[in-house]
Amino acid sequence: MKTKSGTLLPQTADGITNGGVYLQRRRCGKKNCWCACGEYHTGFYFIRRINGKFTKTYIRNSEVKAFAEIVNQSRALKAEKRTSTKQSNELLKRLRESSREYEQIAKLYKENYSDDSS
Ligand SMILES: [Zn+2]
Secondary structure (H helix, E strand, O other): OOOOOOOOOOOOHHHOOOOEEEEEEEOOOOOOOHHHOOOOEEEEEEEEEEOOEEEEEEEOHHHHHHHHHHHHHHHHHHHHHHHHHHHHHHHHHHHHHHHHHHHHHHHHHHHHHOOOOO
């Protein structure tokens, strides 16, 4: 079995940065195959972008359910990350605001209580 590097199915939710599971229909191109004059072959593929290029990886029927679960996990993981990034940005913003306030207070304090006029 030949496998191009980068086209293997990720085994964990961490290995998935984008993409999803899609059902695709196709004709295999063999003249004698039933798909030549009838129905398409159907199969599930994991389609994602790697370095800007779309990559399609076939998912065996027996693996579709388990893999879809991994994709769901990766989505939940990403949503969680987004939330925590948002939260830490919020915290950073508040920290900056309060340090700006502190600077203003320190400046006012200096202006009002410094005794270098003596
Ligand atoms: Zn066929």
